[in-house]
Amino acid sequence: MPQQGKLGCKRFVKQFYKLLLGGVLLCALVPILKADEPPLGIRLTNGHWPPYMEKSPPHYGVISRIVILAFAKHDTPVTYGFFPWSRARMLAQKGLWDGSVAWTCRPEMLKHFHFSDPIVAHNYVLFHRTEMDFHWDNVKDLERYRVGLTQDYNYGEEFEEAVAAGTISADVTTSDQVNFRKLAAGRIDLFPMEPAVGMSMLKELNLSDTITFHTTPLQSDYLYLILSRRVPESEGYLREFNEGLEELRESGQLEELITTSLPDLPVRYLTVEDEDSRCGGSTPGRTDRP
Incomplete structure (x- = not known):
């Protein structure tokens, strides 16, 4: 009997440790939510297009920062995931992420995304070699x-x-x-690029003295936050963002942020002047001015 008692005790101890270990593993796998923790907020895909969007913290580029500040007006935290642009769009389109920054308006995208109010003006200009006498009108x-x-x-x-x-x-x-390297080498004559992004890349490539751009825009458009129609909260997020962006614009904080972040770029390339510049007409959740 005493021997059986020892065996029974050993079995009990083994079972106890198994249960204890299982409990520890379960606690490690299940996140514990606290009442005072901030909400998860909105998750947005992003890409590398400096100085507008870039992987470097803390602000991730000027447009990424504008998006963070606009949502902060409603205490909504922003989480960015950086991907190649085609994947960034696909992940948002499928609703795996809430949306993406920042995109131009394309009619074929309207069935998949809500477009915000315009964040900044977006222009392409023609870059060329500095020694090239280049002028164009059409x-x-x-x-x-x-x-x-x-x-x-x-x-x-x-x-x-x-x-x-x-x-x-x-x-x-x-x-x-x-393309910039080919332009510097004379393999191409012109390269269309957004001026701020182009100048940033030329500095990285040590080509700032070799290449310049013509000020006439090839294309004028706007950059927007896009939110997936597959995400039920999208219209609420859109309303929050548009309201926050309008507060930044009216307070002058938006223009100050842009001009201090992009001191080499003329303000005329970035100013949103067209009141009807919203993609696809009226934005869900927006109250238009009379």
Whole structure:
């Protein structure tokens, strides 16, 4: 009997430790939510397009910071995930992330996304070598040049129609940096790029003294926050963002943030002047001014 008692005790101890270990593992796997913890907030995909969007904390680029500050007006924290642009859009479109920053308005995207009010104006200009005497007024003037393009970018309807018709000689690659190197080497004559992004890349490539840009815009548009229609909270988030953005704009904080973050870029390239610049018309949850 005493021997059986010892065996029974050993079995009990083993079972006790198994239960204890199981409890520890369960606690490790299940997150514990506290009442005073902040809400998870909104999750947005992002990409690397400095100085507007970049992977470097704490602000992740000027547009990323504007989005954070606009949502902060409603105490909504923002979490960014950085991906290649095509994947960033796909993850938001499927509702795996709540939305994405920042995109131009495209009609085919409206069935998948709500577009915010415009954040900043978005222009493409034509970069060229500094020694090149270049002037242009319309797309037809570009027919005698070799133009470098980046795959999946939107350069405007008139220009893209000319490329499709073959009247403009286009050399397409998958990298903006490669296009700038080709431009510096004389393999292409022109490269359309957003001026602030272009100047930032030229500094990184040590080509600032070699390449400049013509001030006439090839395309003028706006950059928006997009929110997935598959996410039930999207319209609420959209209302929060638009209200926060309007507060930043009316207080002057938005313009100050842009001009201090992008001191080399003329304000005219960034100012939103068109009251009807919203993508697809009225924005859900927005009360228009009379």
